[in-house]
Amino acid sequence: ASRFAATREQQRSESDRQSVAFKFGGSSLLGAGRMLHAANLVRSSATTSRVAVVVSAMKGVTDELLGLARSMESGKTQRARIEAQGVVHKHLDVLRELELEENDELRVGRELELLGRDLLHEVSAARTAGRSLDSAVRDRLASFGERCCARLFAAALEKSGVPAVPVSSSDFVVTCETFQNAKPDLQETYRRGREILLPLLEDGIVPVVTGFLGTTRDGRVTTLGRNSSDYSGAIIAYVVDADELVIWTDVDGVYTANPGDSTEAMLLHELSYDEAHALATSGAKVLHAKVLPLAAENGMVVWVRNTFKPQFRGTKIGPSASQGMHRGEA
Numbered sequence: 001a002s003r004f005a006a007t008r009e010q011q012r013s014e015s016d017r018q019s020v021a022f023k024f025g026g027s028s029l030l031g032a033g034r035m036l037h038a039a040n041l042v043r044s045s046a047t048t049s050r051v052a053v054v055v056s057a058m059k060g061v062t063d064e065l066l067g068l069a070r071s072m073e074s075g076k077t078q079r080a081r082i083e084a085q086g087v088v089h090k091h092l093d094v095l096r097e098l099e100l101e102e103n104d105e106l107r108v109g110r111e112l113e114l115l116g117r118d119l120l121h122e123v124s125a126a127r128t129a130g131r132s133l134d135s136a137v138r139d140r141l142a143s144f145g146e147r148c149c150a151r152l153f154a155a156a157l158e159k160s161g162v163p164a165v166p167v168s169s170s171d172f173v174v175t176c177e178t179f180q181n182a183k184p185d186l187q188e189t190y191r192r193g194r195e196i197l198l199p200l201l202e203d204g205i206v207p208v209v210t211g212f213l214g215t216t217r218d219g220r221v222t223t224l225g226r227n228s229s230d231y232s233g234a235i236i237a238y239v240v241d242a243d244e245l246v247i248w249t250d251v252d253g254v255y256t257a258n259p260g261d262s263t264e265a266m267l268l269h270e271l272s273y274d275e276a277h278a279l280a281t282s283g284a285k286v287l288h289a290k291v292l293p294l295a296a297e298n299g300m301v302v303w304v305r306n307t308f309k310p311q312f313r314g315t316k317i318g319p320s321a322s323q324g325m326h327r328g329e330a
């Protein structure tokens with residue numbers, strides 16, 4: 001009986017651990033130094049919480065992939081091939097700068113080379129000259145940024161002492177067939193996603209999930225729309241029943257206006273779901289418009305925080321801001 005009790009106790013303490021989902025944007029992952037810095041943020045939280053990570057592509061990579069799709073459409077296949085090689089080399093450079101142990105570097109290098117081969121194959125296989133690309137092909141091309149980045153970030157975590165594996169969201173984020181703007185079937189995604197993610201979390205392994213990507217029922221890669229990896233973050237947070245979603249980005253939180261455009265922009269310390277949603281739908285790029293409805297439905301707290309200034313608290317978004325919009329010093 002006492003053995004049984006101990007097991008129950010252990011189970012309870014494991015399931016009592018807070019679950020959080022961390023989403024890192026493209027500028028937070030641009031290069032080995034930033035990846036290792038982000039990995040440290042995960043390591044700190046992983047000591048007390050179960051952490052699931054969602055990554056977007058390194059900054060600029062999705063644009064480069066869509067740029068090479070345009071080269072293909074205008075019949076510049078050779079140019080598209082060179083652009084594809086450029087994308088692959090960008091990731092191989094980061095891998096080298098991560099300075100992994102030899103075996104790990106070889107293993108991840110092989111994974112990136114295989115992805116690179118697939119990408120070049122896509123470029124060669126599409127017969128597009130002068131015709132617009134099939135939108136399914138465009139999504140496949142766009143998917144390489146997140147797929148490469150998840151592998152690199154999982155390696156950065158491992159190097160930082162955090163057990164981690166890359167997970168492709170196209171293994172479980174089931175969507176409709178509207179390529180480039182696919183809508184997820186959340187119920188099916190929840191069911192499939194838990195099968196993949198919960199065993200990892202229970203074993204203390206951090207899943208590094210690709211943002212942006214889904215799959216049709218018959219297994220074709222889709223994307224959820226530009227800038228949608230925040231939404232992927234909310235989806236993964238929902239799948240693992242996370243208490244919190246942290247959107248790590250390159251500004252101190254949500255402001256009254258784009259701080260890049262306006263010197264008058266004020267940092268908002270605390271927002272209700274509705275207040276933050278209103279900002280997101282009126283174009284605040286810092287939060288994809290689909291994040292807050294899903295977060296609100298599941299009662300998870302959303303934080304928007306600066307990867308480069310983790311000592312700052314960021315913006316907290318929850319059921320209600322205690323006294324309306326809290327403004328704070330920037």
Ligand code: ADP
Binds near residue numbers: 286
């Ligand atoms: P990430 O790659 O981390 O997803 P994004 O570029 O998509 O980053 O979003 C962050 C950017 O959103 C900021 O650098 C800022 O320029 C812009 N932005 C626009 N409106 C706002 C706002 N109201 N508050 C904060 N950032 C905003």
Ligand code: ASP
Binds near residue numbers: 026212225228229
């Ligand atoms: N990488 C994708 C994009 O550039 C998704 C994202 O960053 O949120 O649109």
Ligand code: MG
Binds near residue numbers: 286
């Ligand atoms: Mg973004």
